[in-house]
Structures are given as C-alpha cells and as structure tokens.
Amino acid sequence: MSDAAPDKIPAARRKGRGALTNATNRFEAVTREAAHDGWDLPEDLPQIRTEVREERPRTVITRNASPDISFDRSINPYRGCEHGCIYCFARPTHAYLGLSPGLDFETRLIARPDAPDVLERELRKPSYRPATIAIGTNTDAYQPIERDRGIMRAILEVLEAYNHPVGIATKGTLIERDADILGRMGRKGLVRVGMTVTTLDPKTARLMEPRVPSPARRLQAIRTLTEAGCPVRVMVSPVIPALTDHEVEAILEAAAGAGAIAASTILLRLPREVSGLFTDWLAEHFPDRADRILNRIRELHGGKLYDPEWGKRFTGQGHWARLMHHRFAIAVRRNGLAERLPPLRNDLFAVPPRAGDQLSLF
Template identity: 70%
Template sequence: MDLPSSPPRQRTPGRAALSNPDNRFDRITAEGVDDGWHMDDDLPVLRTSVTDEVPRSVITRNTSPDISFDRSINPYRGCEHGCIYCFARPSHAYLGLSPGLDFETRLIARPDAPALLAKELRARAYVPQTIAIGTNTDPYQPIERDRGIMRQILQVLSDFNHPVGIVTKGALISRDIDILAPMAAKGLARVGISITTLDNATSRAMEPRVPLPAARLRAIRQLTDAGIDVRVMVSPIVPALTDHEMERILAAAADAGAVAANSIVLRLPREVSGLFRDWVEQTYPDRAARIMARVRELHGGQDYDPAFGTRMTGQGEWARLIRQRFDLAARRLGLARHLPPLRCDLFAVPPQSGDQLSLF
C-alpha cells in the first residue's frame, strides 16, 4: 500500500527528505494548508540531535529467507547520511518519530552496545554465526567519528574471534583498519561498500551526507591493500536515474581492488514511497514519471512489493535485463557473486577479571 506523505516543502540545506510526514502509528495527524502567508526566506540549517538509549540486548535476530545472515547489530537508530531511498526510514516510526527529516536529524545512539555485546557473547548458550552490521542504519555515519561506538564493537568482536560482515557508505571505516585487518587475516571480517552513483551531483542530491563516490573508492583501495576483502554493492539501482552507471561502478570498484559485487534494486516500503516520490518530482521533474513507472514495473505495479525472493531483485523484463547486465559485467571484471563463509570455529570467550584459571 502506498502511504501519503505530507506536502513537499522547501529543501532543507544538507538534508534529503523534503518533509516530516506523520508516522503510521500516530493517532493524530497534521495536514499542511496554504493560508496565503508565503515566506520566501531560506530555511535555517536543521541541526542533528542525538539521544542515548540503553537497549536490553544488542544482537537482533531475523528469520528472513532471502537474507544471508540471521543476526545483526545497529549501533545507531536513524542515519545522518540521509539517503532519500533508505528502506530503514520506516523503523523510526517505532520510536514515535517521522521517517522523514526526523530519521536524518533525530538520532539514537547506543553507547552501552559494546558492553552488552560482550555479555551476550559470554552466554553459555551462545552459538557463533556471522554478525552483520550496517544492514539497517550505517555504523559509519558522521556521528561515529565522535562517538566511536562501532570501533568499540569491533574491538569486542576481535577479542572473541567472532566473525563480522560490515555494510557501509562511510569512508570512516578506514580508521578501523588496525582492528579489521588482523580479523580479516583470520577469516573473521569482510566489508561491503555501497556505491549508488559515480556522479557527485546525483550523490549529493540523493544521499546528502554520504562521502562522495571517490572517497568510497579510496576506502575500497585502503581496505583491500590491508588484506580485507571488499564487496562493492551497487545499491540501490534507481531505474531511469542511475541504472546506466552500473557497469562503470563495477569497473571503478574492481580497479580499486574489490573482489566481489552484488546489487539491489530500489525498494520503497511504507513511508519511503511518498518521501521518494516528493523528492524525485522536485529534484528531477523531467523524468520523475518515468522513474516511478519503472519502479512500479519492478514491483508488480506497486511502489513496493514485500514478497520474499523478489523484493530486492525486482520482477519482470526490466529486472531480468538488469540482472543480465550485472552478471555479464561482474564476470568480465572477475567480481565474485559469493565468497567463502567467514570462520566461526575460532570463537573463544576471553578471560575476564575474576575468572579462575584452569590448572590443566
């Protein structure tokens, strides 16, 4: 079902969403009306606020049949990167906040996540499997530079020899090569870097606080030079806007050292549909109708079809052509679809203060 968004507003500097629609759980909604008072003044910069949260647990489990991991960690809720297409935006509604500008500006940090993680890994019943980080909101978004929660989580995982797969658009990940490289050498870590476009203007419009494409390519080179396998993620592919760049993105990533690749087509769940539609109509009015028509073609006539198996690949002729182009380019460039699983057999609970040492 396509949910309505609030009327589009003037673009806020440094933000992608044009509005702050009511979340789907609100009992009271607000509707904008034209009262005749037109204000042409520029909008002020919308500052980011961060609230700390202490969750009861930090490892989230999932049983989705089309996802390759069964557990994940999110150091932050909301994401200052502000990607207009982000499928995680609707999760902000569970906090009583809007998936629009609130998602980009009212963030939740989990400073106790590293300690909670260590506690969960020490549980007798815990069975290690690769933990995915960055599959909902980006662990290397701008506030990580000051908060450092992701770095502390990596240190805990390193201490336990626990496998981790990271997905990010943040070039800040290069800061943590000193932790990731030794883990990768043991078969415990790999990274996915998402690149949607190589065009700076398109990137800045769609993902206003994400490092520019060249910075992400440099991060791929730095990681691979340190012995860390990197997968380039051409995600999302936006039909009639970025799909023509797919082969060039793959080639640039391969040149930077990426060893694997995958792709996901644009998906617009819940409130993201209205937010994206408002954005594309204002940002690319000459092709907005064509973009949205292609999106609906990919998802069975809807802005989004949540069916497992096709929600990330799309369906129909256009989806088939995209997959064909991707596979041909990836094979030509030597980019793998699948990599060997990370190791779980090295997992070991490190001793802590007060533990009794074994005599034998």
C-alpha cells in the same frame, strides 16, 4: 503526481538533507501541520539541525528469520541515519519510535553507547553459539556521529577479542579509521566489508545521499581496506531505473580497480513511507524523468511501487529486471569479481579470560 508535497519544508531549512518533508508517522492518531498565525511579522525559522539522544539497551543482538537474508543476527549502534539517503528502506523504522520517517530519520538520531558492554555480556553466555553478525544492514554504523561517539570502534574491539565473525555494510569512509582492526580480523577470515556505491556521478550522489562521502572517496576506502588485509565487496545498491542503471558496469570496473573482490546488487525497493518520500524527491530534483522512473519501478514490482514478497523484493520481476541482472552478471565476470564468497570462520570463537578467572588446563 503532484508538483510538491503539501507539507514541503523550505529548502533553506533542510539544506544538506534528503527528505523534503517530515510527515507524521503512520501510528499517530492525529497529524500536525504548520500554519501561519496571522501576524504580519518576520518568521525566519532556523535550519534543521541534528539532535542525538541516548538509549540504554538490554540486548543488542537482533535476530531475524527472513528466508531471503543471508544472516540471522545483526547489531545497530544507532537508530536513524544522518546520511539522509532518500531511498533508504530503513526509514519506516523511525515510525516505531514515534518519529517521522522523513526528516526526523535524518536529524533525530539515537545512539547506543552501552552497546559494546551489552554485546560482551551476550557473547559470554554459555548458551551463545557464534555466527556472523551483520552491522550496517539497517542504519549505517559509520555515519558522521560515529566520529565523536566511537561506538562502532568499541564493538569491533569486543568482536576481535572474541574472534567473532562480522559482516559490515557501509557508505561511510570513516571506516578507514578502523582499518587496523579490520585488517587483523580480515587476515583471520573473520570480517568482510560491503561498500555501497550507487553512482559515480558526484552531483547525483549529493542529491540522493546528501551526507555520504563522494563516490571517489568510497572507492579510495575500498583500496585502503583491501591494502590493510580486509576483503571488500562492492554493493551496487539500489539500482534505480532510468537514473543510475546505466552506471552498473562502470561502478563494477572502478571498484575492481580499487581492489574489491566481490559484488552484489539490489534493485530499488520503496517500502511504506519511502515511496511517498522518494516520489516527492523525484518531483523536485528530476521532474523531467520522474514519471518514467516511477513507471519502471512499478514494472519491477507487479504494478506497484513495492512488493514485499520474499524472493522478489530484492530482485524485482519482469523483463527489465532479468536484463539488469544479466548485465550485472556479465560485468561481474568481466572484472574478475565473485558474487558468492566462502562463509566467514566461526571456529575461532573463544571467550577471553577476565581477571580472576580460573585458567584452563588445556
């Protein structure tokens, strides 16, 4: 393992970001490298800023048939995520856009402002059959740009109007803004929120998840949503061996104290470009234990940094993985949390009438 990535960007330029590099994505035929032009002149490059462009989707409900995922449809209001979590498994999706899974993923974002209107058109189709829509499973709908864009809020307004079930995964405390809608839907059995807490240590969190609210704020958001009537699951994900695994019991206890009713966990997975980004990040921030962490990750995935096989990619394999899941199960029971919850309701779904529609006789 090298001490530094060859295309490492100066820390001053990437302040508040997770990735150290911005390597060309795997689909490009050529790579690009910054090089000195030979002139002895000051060249202080500016700090990398967030850029947002818009996309006009024709559809917003994405379907999947993965056998180890509990939902078959999802919505992503944004592409890319300013939270900048270094371990984010969604980073490689930016390669399909011609962008880097590194800093581009955190700084070159795509918003989908028409998503609420497109969603409504899809829900109104006579052939549509309701099932829980997952939001936040790829990129976080409550990342910082949602504060100004409000796309997620508008999507929730559509889902509430149709009594459509939705499951939300997030690290963003901006979700508290929508506690009114989530509370009403929660009391009907139409929504469930998963709040991710990877560590209780604010220093580690700031390094891993540079633009995510602190662990203490996320616990407060659990309390806020619970008190509003929205059930919350704490997601201890990902568990990083030799870095955060020792905190699992403490996280579950703190989340239960904040009102969480259930818990889930996933061990760290590093698909495609994420493995290189994570390895470089370890070398910079945790050089004293980087080899130990990487060796443990390989142990979890059959000697590789990642094994994409269904049924193994989330859980890992081997003695350490079994021990970790055993510890988790014991702590879940001790804190009165559930690992499984009943499904959200589909039977309340109804297309609301629009102005000019013929009223039903029944």
